Amino acid sequence: MKTTQNMMQSHNKKIAYAGILISVGLIMGYLEFLIPLPVGIPGVKLGLSNIITLFSLYNFDPLFTFVVLILRVLLSGLLFGNLFGTLYGLSGAFISFIVMYLVKRGNIFSIVGVSIMGGIFHNIAQLIVACILISQIKLSIYLPVLLLSGLICGLAVGIISQIIINRFHNEKGLL
Amino acid sequence: MFACYTLYKLCLEIDTMKFLSRNDRFLIIIIIFIIIALYLIRFCSSKTDGTVEIYVNNELYTTCNINNDNVIDIYIDDVLVNIVKVKNGYASMEYASCPDRLCVKQAKICYSNEAICCLPNKVLITVKNEDNSEYDAITQ
Secondary structure (H helix, E strand, O other), X not given: OOOOXXXXXXXXXXXXXXXXXXXXXXXXXXXXXXXXXXXXXXXXXXXXXXXXXXXXXXXXXXXXXXXHHHHHHHHHHHHHOOXXXXXXXXXXXXXXXXXXXXXXXXXXXXXXXXXXXXXXXXXXXXXHHHHHHHOOHHHHHHHHHHHHHHHHHHHHHHHHHHHHHHHHHHOOOOO | OHHHHHHXXXXXXXXXXXXXXXXXXXXXXXXXXXXXXXXXXXXXXXXXOOEEEEEEOOEEEEEEEOOOOEEEEEEEOOEEEEEEEEEOOEEEEEEEOOOXXXXXXXXXXXXXXXXXXXXXXXXXXXXEOOOOOOOOOOOO
16 A cells, blocks of 8 residues: 655645646536536536545645645635535535545545545535525435435546556656 | 557556455445435335425425425515426426526426425425324424
8 A cells, every 4th residue: 555655745846736736626617517417406516626636635735635625615616606506515525525534544445435435425515514504304315316426426536536646656757 | 649659558557557446346335235225215205195395494385285286486575486386296396596497407206205495595395295294384
């Protein structure tokens, strides 16, 4: 099992990477906006921006990942969304980050497993926030579809990020 | 030509990678089981002879029987925000004033414990079974 490399990056490198990661994350958000999935349930989307989160989770320290995540969600909410969308996205991202960090530290799953857990808990957190706002538990009828979409998208995103992260770890000179 | 070469090298690299470890496959199987179980629970709640309840902002707005064809307009502060159509034993959202209109695209509901919600307008349509209705109205 590969230990986490390069946790002590130089400060300037981190600043440059933060800029790159946040902007690529915003572009992923725009891609998701261009490709709407034809399911009529709020919250089903390709989690392409999770590729960014996983990349920084496996290459940088967790505080850096958290800051990049929060900034990306806020900026993406300002650019493409309304207030409600930002609130749901923020809560989903928060919970999914905590889950992904704990699972990664526990060292149980590979990158794909971490991504699946992150995707599923993102959807569950959005459902819980919606239930709180409407004060009804009847919304949990959406749970199977959200779990399924979290699973499939988490799988796809996990495979893509594993390819990218392995490439970055194997070649010398990148990062 | 160069694109074909890089694609070829990428496929070689992907072949050498191990993708799903044993724990990952375990996790996926468990999650699929949970999904199937939830679907079975949902389809076991019967198609009811119940009442359609509409909640606006967590307060009961109106109810009607699911077998009476009906069109209900929902107003908040005298502004028309949603239209609910009850027809043929199904309830659906016909019109919504929210920007993304996700509630209109949602499937019709007929089973008890199903719901259609419009989150920006805080409107919720549910179907309640006549046997286990404990409350007449829920207000906050």
